[in-house]
Amino acid sequence: MAIHLYNTLTRQKELFKPIEEGKVRMYVCGPTVYNYIHIGNARPPIVFDVVRRYFEYRGYEVNYVSNFTDVDDKIIKAANELGETAPEIANKFIAAYHEDVKALGVMEATCHPRVTENIQEIIDFVSALIEKGYAYEAEGDVYFKTREFEGYGKLSHQSVDELRSGARIEVGEKKQNPLDFALWKAAKPGEPYWESPWGPGRPGWHIECSAMAQKYLGDTIDIHAGGRDLAFPHHENEVAQSEALTGKTFANYWLHNGYININNEKMSKSLGNFVLVHDMIKNQDPEVIRFFMLSVHYRNPINFSDELLESAKTGLERIKATFENLHHRLANSADLSEDIDSWKETLANYKKRFITEMDDDFNTANAISILFELTKEANLYLQEPNSSKEILELFIQTFEEIASVLGLDLMEEKELLDGEIEQLIEERNEARKSRNFARADEIRDLLKEKNIILEDTPQGVRWKRK
């Protein structure tokens, strides 16, 4: 078996073949930093983080590049509204992005390039396109000549004629053709700008990704990913720019994730039906959000609601409880000479199935169902009166291996209990021994009010926070 992934370009699942043996060059479109990200914006970082982790798990070295669009109309607008400069706004929300995404368990990208740090590369890119006859200047703007690029529409599977009928030229635009798009925008008074051969201005939206992908990953990359809504026009335009310039394939595989929906409708900033990650994680364990997102295949839409999140939370807690129980039992385990080999085989099978599912276009939904089956298997084992240290460790290791690819940390950090509570637990133990159950229950209720849940097991009392 090997990794297969669904390629938007060909509309089918394909065997992954890297450009360079053992390496993956991956570019994921990052946010325009004019606001906190919402839950929908969080889906690409999460699902493609898993894609990256899985490639690494399978022995690939992944060069994962994700950009920040830190100059743009919306940033300028936000800056004006808030009375701050555009760079201040951008820096603020870049920091917020890192914070949010870290809470969601997303690994740092290999590289996080910013548009404003790559202006020269962009200018060079645009100049080269003009030289090659793929772009033209018009009063300080530069536009890409869509009809010069033969494959235009091949990624989003739109015919140029159809697109043309839907496109329109806004009043005052200087495009020769409605489908042409801006590579460089002349600065209006008061806007941030950089000097260029066409006068002061700033990059258009699409050119930055082409220029930065090329700079950090080369002319041809393995995987280019982003939200479904970026396929057109953003990614289509990237293909046009990059391939027009280099004459080479820009990206071998295009991955697009489905949307997060609210009441069956796309969550988006323009519809106003969004929930910010920043706000949500104040009341909700971010890991639950991650787990919930991974419980659906990345290409399918996810309907988002508190109820669904709650049910995901219950499920995740069950897995975690079992994982903790395994650790708890380790302290009371013996070196039993049981049939280790058959257990090794059983657990190796879980891993094998996990790999099979993930190889099939990163089916995290099925990967999670395997984690649930493993949980059941472990619970069954834990019911036996005696447990072998070696087998417990095998279980733990299997859990950890699968969870780490999904980016889940099953081990809860437990702050130590304060002395008073420990005292109460001890007192309750004594009460139970002397069959003073009234007092024992009283203490259990008391602790429950402090959000400490007690569980009596054959191996002694165990506590957890609610």
Add this chain to the structure above:
RNA sequence: GGCGGCAUAGCCAAGUGGUAAGGCACGGGUCUGCAAAACCCUUAUCCCCCGGUUCGAAUCCGGGUGCCGCCUCCA
């Protein structure tokens, strides 16, 4: 108008030719001093509807209905 996606139990969700994974919720039981947790059992003769292909279809083909998305900034 063009292109595309989806429709599976009360809810969520895998499954793209071989006879319905997994989770949440519900009910019954085991364990427990009682709980909690866990485990066991039960829950879709059937996968939106109609027709076709096939020994065999939720899965393929044709038609229909409903919902959603892209074609414009958007993850």
